[in-house]
Each structure stands twice: as structure tokens, then as C-alpha cells.
Amino acid sequence: MMKRTLCRCCFSFSPSAFFCSSTSSIAGIASMPTDHLEIDIEHGFGDFQLSIAQSIPLDGITAIFGPSGSGKTTLLRLITGFLRPDRGRLAHGADVLCDTVSGAFVPAHRRSIGYMFQDGRLFPHLSVERNLLYADRRSGSTQTAFSKADIIDAFELSPLLPRLPISLSGGERQRVALARTLLSRPRLLLLDEPLSALDRGRRADILSLIGDLPGRFCMPVLYVSHDVGEVIQLASNTIILSAGRVKASGPTVPVLNEHGVAKGDSGIEPGVILTGTVTSHDEAYHLIRIAIGDGVISLPTANAMATGTDIRLRIEARNVAISRHKPEQISIRNILPAIFKGATVEDNQPLALIEMEIDGQCLRAQVTREALDELALTAGERVFALVKTASLEV
Structure with a gap:
């Protein structure tokens, strides 16, 4: 197909042998060191082959993102020592964890890495307090x-604390599992899709806890997910995996x-991520106002966000309309002044992807080719982007 381009612009690592000692600290007492995880490994099974050469800065939260079957969990299992690679070397800071040339291999229980599985894997016969006490004592720190x-x-x-895991809700179990993992006092925390079994409300609560980990407990995190919303909210850096290879890496x-989101890669709806700043709250309508360039977006949210907070918004291209003139008396409240940059059109397809600029950031809209032709826009022309408030998420 030809393209016509008009312009471009846990068992939280917790059986008895799996707890080990490390030094951690709360933000304000000591700062989190920026170690690196140096990976140069290959590992295969069946028809799948993982081949990664990557240096990962262990500062804040790094997301490992990609569709199912891309190698995310396999990579975590190699980092923890649950798997030995077929070939390669893995080092955490100055510590060599695995080197197939020299034969070096540090077993999982000596790597000071906390691993939290999707289901938490609490000890069912122990109360919450005893689950936590077990981890605390076994850490030896x-x-x-x-x-x-x-x-x-x-x-x-x-x-x-007095309750058994069977009596906990899904969100409560994940809170306890995450707390228990931290009490193993690892140097690095790995979270393997810990929110996949939770509903939306419980997921938001756990996301907030995870987001606080690096700052509050000086704990670098590798966070595996195939949910782009989680990655946008949590991660300062992101590694995209595809078919066992690193497709891209860097700031999220x-x-x-x-x-990821630009043209609908990995099954994601095409769109963009915009960064704005919370400027005010409208308590009467339960909205927060977010400044993006010369425009303001209204966002419905029950979450308390302080004025001045930077926020990321994912805006899908299909939820953006374009006007050459600022409309009045319409239900769409978010009307953003922008500069038209160009559009990409695929032959024999009904839709076009429009690209605009707002204060140095890119915004995309998906419209019909008929609408694009009728608008007759030229590069550099001022336009207005219309975004439905109900379509926005944070």
C-alpha cells in the first residue's frame, strides 16, 4: 500500500531462601543512587528468541512495555535469576549477576531484587501481620x-493486620504483597503487571502507591505492563519490547x-501524550483545569491534584476535531488554539491523520479525507482543536 505524505512534522520474592539484605532509605534521609542495569543477553525457547543489549538507569520507575508475547516477563525472570540466559552478561551496578563466558551466576536469593507477581502470592495460612513479619525478619537488614x-x-x-489473605479484596491483597516485597529491602523492585486483575477503582489506588515508591523509599522500579495508561502515569523512562527485541527506549x-501511541502501534489507538499543568479546581462541576500552551483543558477527576502539578494526558486522535474558526455555544469545552503542520493519508483509506502543534507539543486528529479536503488547510495555518472532556483520562 502506497502512502501519500503531505507533511511530516508476589511471591514477592518471598520463600524463606529468597529474602536477602540490602540498605534502603526514605527520601529526605538519603537520595536514591542511580545505578545501571547492564544487559547483553540472548535466551530462547520454542520459536521465541529474546535478544537484548541495553543499559537501564535505575532511577525512578522504568516501564517495560509491549504486547503479550513480546518478552517482558522473560526479561524479568532473567534479571531475577529465575532463568539462566543461553548467552550473555548481566550486571547490576558493579555486581556481575551473570556471565556465561566466565561461568559466573548469582542465584536469585542473593541478588537483592524484589519480585512481585501479578497475584501477589501471599502465604495463605499467615495473617497479614505475620506475612509482613516474615519478610521483615528474613531480610536480615x-x-x-x-x-x-x-x-x-x-x-x-x-x-x-489480623486478617488472612483469603478475606482480603484484590486491591488489599496487592497492597499487602507490595508492602511485603518492600520489607525484603531489595536494591531493585520488579513488578510484573501487578494491576492486571484489579478493577479500575482499585487500580487507581495501587498506581498511586507505586508512583510514590522511588521518592518515598528510594526504591528504583522496573514495571512491566501492556497498559499504556499505566505507563504514562507512572514511568519516567520506558523500554518498548517487540518480538523479543528492544524497539525503542528513553524518556516516556x-x-x-x-x-507507541503516535500511529496506533501495538494495537494502541493513534494519538499523543500531552504534558500540562494543573491551574485550578472547579468544585461545582468536579473538574480540574489544565493549561497546555495558550489553551485550557477541563478534566473530570475525583483525584486531588495540587495546583502546579504537571500532568500527562493521553488524547486519542479519533477524539479530536478541527475547526478553522473558534466555535461558540457548543458542548465541547476543550478548544485549543494550534498550528496545522500537515497530514498523512493512505491510499484507498477513508481517514487521514492530521498533525498540529500546541506550544511545541504535537497533537493529532483523525478525520475523514473528505473533511481534510474541505478544510483546505495549509502548513503553518492557525486552527482550533476540539477535544471532548468525556474522552480524557489521566
């Missing part, structure tokens, strides 16, 4: 700036805008 009490307070677990917003 005496040089840590946070205690079991600090973790219980941070995750609001006091009412849950430009990486996803270029390789």
Missing part, C-alpha cells in the same frame, strides 16, 4: 531507614509519542 511500622503506615495496613513521553 539492620541498616535501613524504614521499619515495618513505616511500611504499615504508608500502605494503611493497620486494619488488615517522546518514546511513546514516537513509537
Whole structure:
């Protein structure tokens, strides 16, 4: 097909042998060191082959993103030591964890890496308090700036302490599993799609807890997900995997805008990620106002967001309309002044992808080719982008 381009612009790592000692600290007491995870490995099974050469800065949250079958969980299992690679080397800072040339291999229980599975895998016969106590005692750490009490307070677990895991909701189980993983006091935390079994409301609560981990507990996180919304909200850096290879890596917003959400890669609806700043709250209508360039977006949310908070918004191209003139008395409230940059049209297809610029950021709209022709826009022309408030998520 020809393209016509008009312009471009857990068992939280927790059986008895799996807990080990490391030093952690709460933000404000000590800053989180920026180690690197150096990976140069190959591993195959069946028809699948994982081949990755990547340096991952362990600072904040790094997302490992991609569709099912891209190799995300396999990569985590190689990092933890659950799997030995067929070939290669893996180093965490100055510590060589695996080297197939020299024969070096540090077993999982000595890697000081916490791993939380999708289902948490709490000990079913132990109460919440005893699950936490087990991890706390097995960590063997005496040089840590946070205690079991600090973790219980941070995750609001006091009412849950006497209960057995079977009596907990899905969100409560994940909170306990995450807390228990932290009490193993690892140097690095791996989370393998920990929200996949939760509903939307419970997912939002756990996302907030995970987002606080690097700053509150000086804990770098590798976060595996195939949910672009989770990645946008949490990750400062993102690695996109596809068929066992690194497709792209770097800061989350430009990486996803270029390789993830831009044109609907990996089954994602085409669109963009815009960054704005919370300017005010409208309590009467339960909206927050977000400034993006010279425009303002109204966002419905129950979450408290302080004025001045930077926020990322995913805007799907199909939810954006274009006007040459600023419309009045219409239901769409978000009317953003923009500059038309160009459009991409595929032959024999009814839709076109329009690209605009707002304060140095790209915004895309998906319209019919008929609409594009009738608008007769020229590059550099001022237009207005219309976005339905109900279509927005944060």
C-alpha cells in the first residue's frame, strides 16, 4: 500500500531462601543512587528468541512495555535469576549477576531484587501481620531507614493486620504483597503487571502507591505492563519490547509519542501524550483545569491534584476535531488554539491523520479525507482543536 505524505512534522520474592539484605532509605534521609542495569543477553525457547543489549538507569520507575508475547516477563525472570540466559552478561551496578563466558551466576536469593507477581502470592495460612513479619525478619537488614511500622503506615495496613489473605479484596491483597516485597529491602523492585486483575477503582489506588515508591523509599522500579495508561502515569523512562527485541527506549513521553501511541502501534489507538499543568479546581462541576500552551483543558477527576502539578494526558486522535474558526455555544469545552503542520493519508483509506502543534507539543486528529479536503488547510495555518472532556483520562 502506497502512502501519500503531505507533511511530516508476589511471591514477592518471598520463600524463606529468597529474602536477602540490602540498605534502603526514605527520601529526605538519603537520595536514591542511580545505578545501571547492564544487559547483553540472548535466551530462547520454542520459536521465541529474546535478544537484548541495553543499559537501564535505575532511577525512578522504568516501564517495560509491549504486547503479550513480546518478552517482558522473560526479561524479568532473567534479571531475577529465575532463568539462566543461553548467552550473555548481566550486571547490576558493579555486581556481575551473570556471565556465561566466565561461568559466573548469582542465584536469585542473593541478588537483592524484589519480585512481585501479578497475584501477589501471599502465604495463605499467615495473617497479614505475620506475612509482613516474615519478610521483615528474613531480610536480615539492620541498616535501613524504614521499619515495618513505616511500611504499615504508608500502605494503611493497620486494619488488615489480623486478617488472612483469603478475606482480603484484590486491591488489599496487592497492597499487602507490595508492602511485603518492600520489607525484603531489595536494591531493585520488579513488578510484573501487578494491576492486571484489579478493577479500575482499585487500580487507581495501587498506581498511586507505586508512583510514590522511588521518592518515598528510594526504591528504583522496573514495571512491566501492556497498559499504556499505566505507563504514562507512572514511568519516567520506558523500554518498548517487540518480538523479543528492544524497539525503542528513553524518556516516556517522546518514546511513546514516537513509537507507541503516535500511529496506533501495538494495537494502541493513534494519538499523543500531552504534558500540562494543573491551574485550578472547579468544585461545582468536579473538574480540574489544565493549561497546555495558550489553551485550557477541563478534566473530570475525583483525584486531588495540587495546583502546579504537571500532568500527562493521553488524547486519542479519533477524539479530536478541527475547526478553522473558534466555535461558540457548543458542548465541547476543550478548544485549543494550534498550528496545522500537515497530514498523512493512505491510499484507498477513508481517514487521514492530521498533525498540529500546541506550544511545541504535537497533537493529532483523525478525520475523514473528505473533511481534510474541505478544510483546505495549509502548513503553518492557525486552527482550533476540539477535544471532548468525556474522552480524557489521566
